[in-house]
Amino acid sequence: MTIGNGRDGGGSGRKTRRHVDRVYKLALSLGGSCEGAPGQRSEKFYAAYFRDPEGNKLNAFVMG
Numbered sequence: 001m002t003i004g005n006g007r008d009g010g011g012s013g014r015k016t017r018r019h020v021d022r023v024y025k026l027a028l029s030l031g032g033s034c035e036g037a038p039g040q041r042s043e044k045f046y047a048a049y050f051r052d053p054e055g056n057k058l059n060a061f062v063m064g
Contacts, residue, residue, distance in 0.1 A: 014062045017046045023060040024048035032058075 014020050021038045027050045028034065035057055036049035047061035 014060050017062055020046060020048050020060045020062055
């Protein structure tokens with residue numbers, strides 16, 4: 001089995017930036033690793049990237 005680098009296994013849309021921050025902190029507290037701290041990625045895209053303990057890359061984001 002291989003784990004993609006730079007490929008997202010899944011994303012999860014959120015309602016607010018604060019919610020994205022909370023999901024990211026929770027993921028890390030449960031054994032995940034940082035792949036990109038929460039931040040503005042483009043004018044209307046705020047996201048955080050992390051890997052779960054099994055190596056799957058995930059993100060939480062908000063549009064707008």
